[in-house]
Amino acid sequence: MESSTTVPGPASRRYDCPQCGAPVEFRSSISLSSVCGHCRSIVVRRDFQVETFGQMAELPPDLSPLQIGTKGLWQGRAFTLIGRLRMHYGDGAWTEWCADFGQGTQGWVAEVMGFYMVSFAHQVKLPYVDEKFPAGHVLNIGDFAWRIVDVKEGRCVAAEGELPMVAPPGWTRTSVDLTGPNGEFGSIEITDTENEFFAGEYAEFADLNFTELRKVPGWDMEAEITRQQSAAMNCPSCGAPVNLRAEGQAMSAVCGSCASILDTSTPDLKEIGKVAQTTLKIQPLLEIGTRGVLRHETWEIVGFMRRNDRWCAWDEYLLFNPWLGFRFLVTFKGHWSLVRILPGHVTESQWQGQTFKVFAHEEAITSDVLGEFYWRVKNGERAILTDFISPPFILSKEELPGLNEITWSGGEYVDSQEVQEAFVPKGRTLPPPSGVYLNQPNPVNKRWQEVRTTFVFTLIAYIIIQVLFMGWGIQRHISNTGVTYDSQKPSEVLVTEPFRLEGSSAPLHITATGLLLTDTYLGLKGNLVESTTQQTFPVAFPLANYTTDPDATRQKVTLPAIPAGEYYLRLTPDATATLPNATVSFTIERGGLFWSNFWIGFLIICLWPLWLMLSSSSFEKRRWYESDFTPYGGVKDDD
Numbered sequence: 316m317e318s319s320t321t322v323p324g325p326a327s328r329r330y331d332c333p334q335c336g337a338p339v340e341f342r343s344s345i346s347l348s349s350v351c352g353h354c355r356s357i358v359v360r361r362d363f364q365v366e367t368f369g370q371m372a373e374l375p376p377d378l379s380p381l382q383i384g385t386k387g388l389w390q391g392r393a394f395t396l397i398g399r400l401r402m403h404y405g406d407g408a409w410t411e412w413c414a415d416f417g418q419g420t421q422g423w424v425a426e427v428m429g430f431y432m433v434s435f436a437h438q439v440k441l442p443y444v445d446e447k448f449p450a451g452h453v454l455n456i457g458d459f460a461w462r463i464v465d466v467k468e469g470r471c472v473a474a475e476g477e478l479p480m481v482a483p484p485g486w487t488r489t490s491v492d493l494t495g496p497n498g499e500f501g502s503i504e505i506t507d508t509e510n511e512f513f514a515g516e517y518a519e520f521a522d523l524n525f526t527e528l529r530k531v532p533g534w535d536m537e538a539e540i541t542r543q544q545s546a547a548m549n550c551p552s553c554g555a556p557v558n559l560r561a562e563g564q565a566m567s568a569v570c571g572s573c574a575s576i577l578d579t580s581t582p583d584l585k586e587i588g589k590v591a592q593t594t595l596k597i598q599p600l601l602e603i604g605t606r607g608v609l610r611h612e613t614w615e616i617v618g619f620m621r622r623n624d625r626w627c628a629w630d631e632y633l634l635f636n637p638w639l640g641f642r643f644l645v646t647f648k649g650h651w652s653l654v655r656i657l658p659g660h661v662t663e664s665q666w667q668g669q670t671f672k673v674f675a676h677e678e679a680i681t682s683d684v685l686g687e688f689y690w691r692v693k694n695g696e697r698a699i700l701t702d703f704i705s706p707p708f709i710l711s712k713e714e715l716p717g718l719n720e721i722t723w724s725g726g727e728y729v730d731s732q733e734v735q736e737a738f739v740p741k742g743r744t745l746p747p748p749s750g751v752y753l754n755q756p757n758p759v760n761k762r763w764q765e766v767r768t769t770f771v772f773t774l775i776a777y778i779i780i781q782v783l784f785m786g787w788g789i790q791r792h793i794s795n796t797g798v799t800y801d802s803q804k805p806s807e808v809l810v811t812e813p814f815r816l817e818g819s820s821a822p823l824h825i826t827a828t829g830l831l832l833t834d835t836y837l838g839l840k841g842n843l844v845e846s847t848t849q850q851t852f853p854v855a856f857p858l859a860n861y862t863t864d865p866d867a868t869r870q871k872v873t874l875p876a877i878p879a880g881e882y883y884l885r886l887t888p889d890a891t892a893t894l895p896n897a898t899v900s901f902t903i904e905r906g907g908l909f910w911s912n913f914w915i916g917f918l919i920i921c922l923w924p925l926w927l928m929l930s931s932s933s934f935e936k937r938r939w940y941e942s943d944f945t946p947y948g949g950v951k952d953d954d
Contacts, residue, residue, distance in 0.1 A: 330365045332358055339365070343397050343415040346477035350398075357474075359481055369483045374401055374473040375580070377563015378637045379426060380520075381412060382529040383476045387424070389433050389523055392416055396424065398476030402469035402490075406691040406718060407566050408580050409469075413478050421479050423513065424523070428564075428689055429640005430658050431523060432500040434515030441510050444503055446489045450714070450721045454493065456512065461493035461501050462661055466719045472580070498659035517658045520638050531637045533560075550575055552586050560604060560617040561635040561687055568687035571595065576684070576693060590694050594683040597621070600646070600745060601632055603686045607737030609729070610653060612639060616738065618686035624677035624700070633688055641689055644734070645726065649745065650752035651734050652709055654726030663703050666710050666725050671703035674753050675943045679713075702753060706938075709754040728754050751937040759931040763924065770924050777920060781913050790824060790907040797900040800837055800888050809839065811884040813846055814903055816877060823877040824904040825884070828869050829858035835894040836861075841886035843874065852877065854884065858899065875912075877905075 329340045337353035341360055348359045350371050357368040385396045398413040409427035416422055425432040439457050452463045471486040493501035495514075504511045548557045555572035559565060559579055567587070568577050574595055576588035599619045606615045618633035629647040636642075643654040657666070664671055681696040699714040707728035714721050735745050748755070794814035801807070816823070829837055836859040842851035852874050859867040884901065939945045 330358065330360070332356055332367070333365060334358075334367050334370075341477060343395075343421075343477055345415060345419060345421045345479050346397065346413075347479050348481045349477045350475045352475070357481065357483060368481055371475075371484055372473045374399075374475055375563055377410075378531050378533070378561060379410065379563060380528045380531050380637050381424075381426065381525070382527075385525055385527050385529070387414075387523040387525045389518065394422065394424075396476075398478045399474065400471055400478070400482060401473040403472045403580055404467040404469050407689065408472075413476070422515070428656055429520070429636070429638075430656065431518045431520070432502075432515060432658070433518055433523070434500055434502065434513040437512050437514050439512050441503060441512055444491055444510075445505065446491075448491065450719050456493075456501070459495050459499075461495055463491060464494050464721050465492040466490070467492075494659050494661050496661075498661070500659060520640075534637055548584055550577065550586075551584055557584060558604075559687060560615055561641075561689070564635065564641075564689055565617065565687035566689055567691045567693075569594075569685050571685070576691075578691065579687065587691065588693050590684050594685065594694075597683055597685065599630065599632070599685065601644070601734075601738045605738045609634075609644075609733060609737040612636060614642065614737075616644075616686075618684075618688045618692075620681055620685070620688075620692060621683040622679045622681050624679050626677070628682070633686065643724070643726070644729075646734075647752060648750055649731055649748035650755055651729040651731055652726040652754060653729050654709070654711070654724050657710075657723040657725045660710075660723035660725070663701070663710065663712060666705075667708055669705035669708055671705045671708075671710050673701065673944050674704045675700070675702040677943070704754050706754045707756040726754070728752070728756055751934060751941070753938065753941065755938070757931055757934050757938075759927050759934055763927045763931065766923065766927070770920070774917075774920055777916060790904045793903040793905050795900065795902055796884075797898060798839075798884075798886065800890060800894070800897045800899065802890065802892075802895045805888065805890065807888075808841075809884075809886045809888060811901060813881050813883040815881050816879050816905060818879055820876040820878045821906050823874045824871065824907065825854065825874070826869065826871045826902040826904070827856040827858060827899055828902075829856075829860075829897055829899045831858060831860035831868055831897050832894060833860055834862070835859070835897075836891045837894060837897050837899070838889040839886040839899065840889065841884065843877075843882055844885050846881040846883065848880070854886075856886075856899070858897075 329338050332339045332351040332354060334356040335351065335354040337351055339349050339351050339358045341349055348357055351358055355371045355373060357371055358365050359368045381396060383396060383398065387394050394414040394416045396412045397415050400411045402409050402411060409425060412424040412426060414422045414424050422433060422435045441456060442454050444454060446466055446468060448463055448466060450463050450465060454461050454463065468487060468489045471482045471484065474482055489505040491503040491505065495501060498517065499514065500517050501514045504513065549555065550557055550570040550573060552575040553570065553573035555570055557568060557570060557577065559568060566580050568579050569590055570577060574590045574592050575586045576590060578585040578587045601616055603616050603619060606613060614634035614636050616632050617635045619630065621628055621630050629645060632644040634642040634644055645652045645654055660666065677700055679698050679700040681692060681694060684692050684694060701712040703710040709726045711724045712721065713724065731745050731748055739745055793816065796811040796814060798809035798811055800809065827839065831837055838858065839856040841854060843854055844851050854872045856870045856872065858870060861867065936947060940947060
């Protein structure tokens with residue numbers, strides 16, 4: 316792809332306007348025409364002569380901070396804004412600033428909805444394209460595959476300053492806006508005479524390092540109020556005053572007195588439709604005209620609309636800031652999200668370093684409109700809306716078949732308390748959130764993140780301690796002893812020879828092995844007795860020799876934490892009548908670990924994280940039961 320540059324023209328100089336005689340300065344060598352600031356005539360420079368080419372309409376007042384003479388820096392290249400075009404299409408408008416980058420290079424800085432596109436003309440072979448190509452279609456231009464995101468026929472309604480071409484009043488062209496594979500900006504400009512290709516990047520206000528900006532009326536205390544901005548505007552239908560809060564940026568507004576939808580793209584307001592009278596009775600939770608600080612930025616609420624799909628309805632507030640453009644504050648059942656347009660976005664699975672899952676796909680209908688908007692919003696407006704989530708983020712794809720446009724937006728969940736503090740006057744309270752919202756952060760996950768590190772280190776330490784005790788807790792043989800049962804003395808208490816335990820407390824393992832006749836039973840129940848203190852520890856050995864259970868002649872008892880001392884076993888026999896006598900031997904061992912205690916401790920440590928995991932799963936199930944793509948089956952609730 317080869318970048319083209321304009322061949323330097325005559326040196327910068329000043330001419331007299333052929334129409335009114337006022338001075339018209341061509342400060343840039345690349346300029347071909349300039350609009351006379353006195354009579355609005357289009358002055359065209361041809362070599363060293365000038366002539367007029369019609370008269371340009373006056374630009375409507377606006378709240379853009381940019382002006383002729385504003386300087387900027389983009390990717391290390393300085394530029395100066397020398398002229399601008401105001402382009403209008405059926406349902407909206409945008410501004411294109413001509414930028415002089417020096418050394419005969421001219422570029423464009425397009426301004427729309429608070430974001431910017433910096434682009435340059437490129438000489439490439441273009442495929443055939445016209446206004447009938449649908450949004451989403453892919454065009455191969457140069458070495459890239461470009462996706463069509465918007466097709467509009469634009470009409471020049473006003474201009475000022477210097478331009479590299481002649482744009483008479485009413486001049487039209489079709490703009491096919493494109494997005495590259497990595498979010499690049501591209502546009503094919505189709506006129507009656509040629510097709511031009513422009514390529515560059517999207518940018519935000521801070522990216523362009525602007526200086527020598529204009530003071531914005533209503534936002535900067537030192538801003539100059541022009542004649543047009545001080546003049547009252549009235550509804551052409553009922554005569555009621557109309558107060559525009561995003562003047563020059565808004566394309567439509569609803570008269571609060573008669574419900575007329577007004578075209579605000581020109582200084583002369585025109586009625587273009589109506590909203591239902593019932594709309595005027597709606598009392599939004601947030602009042603239009605309120606300013607507040609949300610996420611460290613000042614915003615003014617300029618518009619309100621209610622939308623619905625086949626399941627539910629929700630409200631969207633349009634926020635405006637002259638330097639940051641527009642944002643949407645979306646609310647449903649007490650939940651809030653701050654949403655912005657994402658120019659250049661093309662994928663449904665990635666944004667903000669997050670991976671998204673599809674949540675909903677519905678046709679959304681605009682049912683009520685109040686205030687002003689940057690497009691000609693109207694009742695009954697339809698769009699195909701697809702939502703993707705990665706809480707607290709939401710990614711939305713909006714397809715507007717009637718406008719041949721695909722728009723992506725991204726948002727983040729906002730706590731209702733933040734909205735309360737920003738826009739709600741004292742004495743009023745927003746309703747609390749109800750249910751689980753599609754991009755609401757999982758509160759249990761937050762608690763899990765808070766305890767996760769502590770839990771992992773505690774579990775590791777617990778396991779290490781157990782491993783160390785395994786080395787210290789080897790079972791050691793202490794003694795062998797025994798008793799003899801005699802059926803002639805069935806009630807005689809059996810007592811073993813004493814044995815001694817040394818060292819600190821440790822588990823004691825006693826294994827009894829009985830020599831019994833077939834199909835007989837001998838139960839020995841009693842105590843381990845400390846000889847000096849007579850402290851006792853209960854034991855029982857149910858010995859048997861049945862064909863159905865041949866291993867029952869051997870029984871083991873383990874006693875935890877038996878201290879040092881001299882001990883013996885004192886046991887009471889309980890035998891079957893057919894057992895004449897029997898010998899029982901005891902093997903005494905000491906040490907080792909109680910694994911049951913380890914697993915009990917392990918379970919106690921894991922109990923809280925396990926509860927968090929189950930609670931988190933329950934929360935996610937409630938979220939996804941509301942989805943069109945729920946993995947749990949069934950149909951989501953119709954609220």
